[in-house]
Each structure stands twice: as structure tokens, then as C-alpha cells.
Amino acid sequence: MDETQKAVQRLKRGDIGGLEILVARCQARAVRTAFLILQDEAAAQDVAQDVFIRIYQRIRHFDENQPFEPYLLKSVVHAALNATRGRMKSVPLDGDLAEIESLLSDGETPEAQAESNQRSQQILAALNKLSPRQRAVIVQRYYLEMSEKEMSESLNAAPGTVKWLLNAARARLREILNPERSSQ
């Protein structure tokens, strides 16, 4: 049993010390996941904070045989998407994913620090051009490394919708740049 599972067990038993361990272990990825969708540091911290508290409140019903972190991060995606709904006026419509996918996948060699920094800025700018739902799809597919089947279950969307969200550019790019995943 790993330490995260032990912490979940402690929490299920009412020992709040378990929550501190879970937060310590998972918070950075939780906040980054929310940030990639929300594009706002403070809102990302709020969303991650709320998800930790909601999970704490419902921990009794959590199946401790399933891994905790993927569950947490999928919950963060869900909560971050909900938090964007109130901002509908200010977000773009679904855009083209080709740019972001290209930024995530191209290049053949390790990057120098300056190049990496520049790419990070380009990735954030490209994400900013997408709708929150598309950002969530990118985060699920490439940050949480979920399969399309998992994504369609998590988003409660038909697999065809997920494919549509990922759009045709993704398949081609994936095939060129990540052939080992093209079977999924």
C-alpha cells in the first residue's frame, strides 16, 4: 500500500492528518491542472482547494481500491470546467487544436532552457485561444494521459464528440510524433 492510499485510509477513518498528506502530495498537479483550463492562478487555487475539501467531505464513499491521484485530477478538470461556465461571455468558441498539439509534440532533441521557456509561453498563449472545454480535453489527453475512452466516460460525451473536440489535426500529429499511442 503506498503512502497516498494510507493517507486515504486515515482520512476515511476521520483522521484529518491524512488530508494534509494528500494535499502535500497532490496539490501541485491539481493546481496546475486547474490552471491549464482556467488560465488564472487564483481561480486555479480556489478550484483545487474546493475539490480537496469536497473529496474530504465525501471520503467515506471513496473506493480506496482505485488510485487517488487520477480520481482527484479528473475531479479538478470537472470542477475547473464548471468554474468557467460563468465566464461564457469572455471565452472563445471552439478553436483549432493544431497549434497547441504541434507545440506539445514537435522537436526532436532536448531543449535548452531558453527554448523551453519560450515554448512554455507559446503553449500558454495557444491554450488561451481555445474554449475551456477544448482546454479540458487537451489537459485530459496530454496532461493526465487519459485514453479517448476514459475521456468520453469522464466527460459523459460520446466518443465521437471527444474525437470532434480533439479534431482531425490531432490524429495526424499524433501519428507523426507519437506513433506508440496511435493505436488507442
Next chain:
Amino acid sequence: MKPTPRERLDAAAGTRIPANVNLYPRIAAQLERKTFMQTLRAKPVLMILFVLLALVVLSGAAYAIGRSLGYIPGVGIVEQGAPIRVLAEPVSITRDGITVTVTEATLASDKTVLTYTIENVPWDAISHQEDVSGCYGQVNIRLPNGSLLVPQSGSGGMDDRGSWEARMVYGAFSAEFNEAEFLMDCIRETLPGKAPENWKLNLHFVPASPDLTVVPVVEIPTSTPVAPTTTEFTNPPQVENAQEFENIYGIRLVLDKFIPLDDGYTLIGHTEWTDERVQLVATTLKAYDASGQELALDPHYDDDIPLPENGWAFKLYGKAFDGDVRLAAHEAYVEYSQPALITIDLAPFGFTFDDSSFGVPYKTGAIPLDIPGLSAQLSQATYIKLGDLHGFELAFDGDARLLGISLVISDGLDTSGLDGIASGGSSFREPKNGAILSQAMTNARMFFPMTFRAYGATLRGNWSVSWNPPAAPAGATPFYVPQACLGLDSVKQALANPSALPSDLTGKLLLMRGALSPDPTLFISNLDGSAEIPLAFGHGSLSPDGSRVAYSDENNQLTLMEVASKQKTILGAGYLAPRWSPDGAKIAFQRQTAKGFNIFIMDSDGTNLRALTDTTELFSLSGWSGDGQFLFIQTGTRLELLNVNDGNRNLLLETQHNPYGSPSAALSPDGQWLAYLDSVPGRRSPGLFLSRLDGTDKRLLVQLDHWPVLLPAFSPDGQWLAFGTLNVDIANPMQATSILLNIQTCQPISLPGFEGEVRQWLQP
């Protein structure tokens, strides 16, 4: 090797979100375990399932200078005198048994607020997994000209019976329209195909009745910061000299507005500071009258009041005050825009990163930490462990105003091979020697030199603002914070100076302690701490004769164990909270069903299993009545008796406090009295109350300020109560401490050497 897409996304997010972000202080504050910090964004989250972010935090119309403002509870701040329309009458539609009702609508000059409910949503239509999205359920309003209003903000939640209530805020719409359509594409959180979609209701609006209460929002032209003082508080902070209260960072409380309510006032203000090295200040306020008596003050939890920048809103109870009201903060949590760094290297002292080093303090010599405007020096470092996290506890000697220094490790970490980087830690001032102890932990390998970043600090001080309230209405009386029979100071004294057990006080206790499986959490002990027997890991209860324990283990398996022989019998899986009947013949418990954890009973040999409830409610099962005819249960805020013969339920009383499924009440052995946790105005931790079954003769027995009070247990003769508490003033309090309380005299007795909570108190 080139970075993977995941690594690139992580690097991109990492440019804005550092790996050592630390949410825990905020989470702890939100869970009310620590009151020193109320985050600016803190909001009650219990059962709130969605909160939309407002597009505009500060309503321009609401704060326009020179405009007369009013407040409608549940609606918010509106323009005084401007025409207001409301929904002519609630409108409702039922499809497939699900009822959607628009209950209220208020159309003000700058916004439209709409409240709707959804009832009887089938349990199996809803996604019960946090990580599986149900339908979003967007509610829009369509005007007769075809234009669509989408919500700007909103909040709402679903209770455990599957009923929704939501309040949505839209833009204003033109006075020419008195009709509109409520459009909802699906029921929120439902799974595809499980509930009707495309709901439509016709709304009709009429001018509001002249009786509609719009209370004035009164601007406070100049609020008065108060000169430092050390004498006017019922619980003054420990002060070494007046210099301590010298204002730091130019922190100042400002009161902007007040709104008169029927039973008190809403006070709206903000915290400001002049020092640019500070980027956040969070405080928790208390209120005092001119004689120094503490008045009941609670955060204003509704989201109907837009706050100014760094703003806050509180409800002050009562309308009669002895002179001016003073709002005061005794502690403030600050975060720095330029964190201070401190580097340590223990290698020259012979330190090595192995288990033998845990807990051994190393004197570092005085190393200064450059916190803005305050002096602090590192004196000692101790290698510590929490689960698989490890790190250092740094001890600082510092300015008397410093109560804590928040640290993270910023350099000296080898994160190679780690999937994710963990970081955590907390800080407090050690009461015995006055050192500031700050913990910083990680899951990464560490190496020297290590650098720590001090990003925040908790400060002691005395920031206050004075308010001259309107004259009291005739007959009004002050509303002070209710005084408990037993308070925190008495408990601290009892813990510091344990008194002997009265000779006539005896019994056998079932104790529960924090541990990791497979270590036992359940123990039996005599009241004096003798004859301790470790039992098992799990939740459980002892048979009335103390010979057997029934418990639900880490896999929710219900297990019976003979205490003497430790022989076990597993009765089944998916069980929680077993409770023996007073005659030992039956066991009641919660069992997982398709709807949740329902209540069942069976004979103590595992036969005659019977369901007593079949609902989606979130129960906790506290125990049996002395005659074995009823189970004492809680669901939400309701304390009930459940008849074990016919399953009928009888409401005893409703509390303000919702423990969300954690047991927080006990029934006395004679079945005449209830001990239960309930909210206390002006206090964010619930208090322990005693009352008769119908709520009469109610007494506040225990309230420990910011320390929690845990589940009570009656003594066999009903004259004493055992309850647990946690010292949250220290870092990582792992074990609860139990206190015995004489119900008549409120005499507290700490159980020396005991760790853990008393779950059952039996005859010896």
C-alpha cells in the same frame, strides 16, 4: 530525449504555478480547524456543488458614488427607489416525476436574480462520482425579442434527498418585457438519457409589492481606526510591551457600509495596507462593545453582497450595544511579494539523511532571516517525518509579533524520478519556550545546502476599527457570544494540571486512536489508564458485557472479535458503524446499498438481517435507546429516533450545525437527554450542548473557541460526558485528547497519559 507532451504542459503550467505551492493553510482555515486565517476567498462549501465565478466582482452600479443603495436579502444590493419587479407567482412543471419550480425572481435596475428548485431527481439518474461529469444544466432566460440572457454568476447545491436549489444572477432586462422563458437544457448532474431534457417554463413579472423590504445600505463616510490598546478585551493577547502593537506594514481595517437587519447588522469593510512588500493580508475579526464584552459576529456566508477589494462582510448579532462597537483582529496572516530566503547546511555537523537523524535537533548558530520589517533568527533544525514526506522543522527566535513563519523548500531537492512533487508544512509558536517552529516537507530527496523560502507569516497585533451604531430599538438587548460552562482556558488548565480521578468514578472505555492499518485504532482501557488492551483497526463498538467487539475494518468488513481470545468472525463486507443493542442480542449498522449507506439490524450471530431505511440520505448512527426499541440517528441537521420494529422515524430536534455524516451526538443511558454539537453564534467551531429530547432545557456545556469538540459519550450513570478535542495550535495534531466533564458542575478532568477519543463508556 525530447520532453513528452505531459512534461511540456507541466513546464508551461509551472511558469505560473510553482511546484511548492501550499494550499493546506487555506484548506485548514476553510475546515475551521484554524481560525487565525480567514482567506479572502473563503466561502462555505458544504454541499455547495457549484459556484460560478462572477464576471465582475464589484458591481459598478452597486458602488456608484452618490447613489442610494438598498439591500434585499437573497437578492443583494440594488438601487434604492428604482422600480423592482418580481415573479407574479412561482411556476412549476413536472416531467417523469421530476419537478422544476422557479420559486422567485427579482428584476432590479442592474441585475436579475432567479431562484429555482429541482425535486425528486432519481438517485440513479445522477452522477455520484466526482470524476464523472453529469450534464451541466445551463439555465438561460429568453426574452420576447429572442435575445438570450446567460448567467453571470450563481451558486447552488443538492441535498442528500436529490433536491436542488440554485440562485442565478443575470443582467438586467428592459422594463418593456414582462414575460420571459426559463430554458434549461437538462437537469444538472444527470447522466445522459436518465432524465427529461429541454425544460421550458413561462415567467411573468409584476411590479413588486410596496411591502417588499428593501433595507438601506448605509455608507460610513470615515471609519475610525482605533489607537492601540492592551486592556479592553475579554481575551487579550499576551503582550510583552506596548511596542508590540506598533503598526506594521500599514495594515488597517476599514468599515465601508452597514445594512440593518431584523436581528442585527451586516458590516462590510476591507483590509488595506501600505507596505508594497506585502501582497495579501487575511484576518479573522471579533467584535467588542465599549465595556470589552465580546459580541457575536459571524462571517456573512451568502454570496449576495459584492465585496470591495480585500473586502469582508460579517453579520453582527443584536441591535443594542453598550457604546461603540469595535471590530478587532488579534492575528493577521500575510504573504510577501518578495519572500525571504534562508539556507542551511548541516553536513559539517555530521548530519546524514537517515532514519537515525529523525527528531534530533541540530543547533545551527544564529542565522538571520530577512522577513520585511521583522527580526528572526534560525537557531535549530530538526529532521522530521510525516508519512512518506520528510523535511525539517526550523526553530526561530523572532520578533514578539511573529506567531508563525510559513516556509517551503526552494532549493536542495533532487526530484529526479518523481512523478509529482509534494510539499507541505505549517508553523506555530511553541508555548513553552517561545520559539517559532516552522515545518517544510517534501517527498523528494534532499541535499545540502538547502534553501527555504519564507513566503508568509502570522502576526500578532491589535488592528481594530470603531463603529458608532444607530440607536437601539426599544426593548433590544445586547447579543454577546454565548458563554459555555466549560471554555478553552479551563480545558488548557485541566490538560496542564491533571487532577486525580474522583474515587467513585470508574468504568471501562473503548478508545479510538489515529493509526495506519494494520495498527490498532481501537483499544479498551480502564478509566485510570490501566489494563489497556489493543483490539483492531477500524470503527466499532463493544458488546454491553465488554466481551466482544464488532468493528468495520479498513475494507468495510464487519468483523466480530472475542476480546479475550482475539478470535474473529467476518460477517460481511460493505458495513459501517456497528452498534450493539443494550441487551447484546442485536447489532445495528450501516450497509452500502445502491442508494448509499442505509441502516440495518441483525442478530449478533449474523442472522435475521433487516433493512430499516431505504433512502439516499447521509446518516450517522449514534447508538441505541436504553430500552432497545429505538436507534438514535442523525441525518443532515436532524436528530431522530428510528423505531427498530417498524422503521418509523421520529424527529427530535434540528440543529444549525450539519456534521455531514460524522456522528456528533449521544443519547443518555436513561433516554432522557441528548448531548450534541451545534453552532454557537460568534464561534466557528461548534459547541457541545445538552438538552432534553425535545430541545428544552438546553445548555451550552463546552465551547473551546477554535479547538474542535469531538463526539461525546455518556458515562453509564449519565452524570458525566467524555469528549475529545484537538490542540490545533500546534502543527500536525495527530491524536485527540479526551476530557471528562461533570454535567452538573462542569468540572473537567483530563485523562493523563490517554490518547484518543472515548467512543464508549461502559460499567467496569
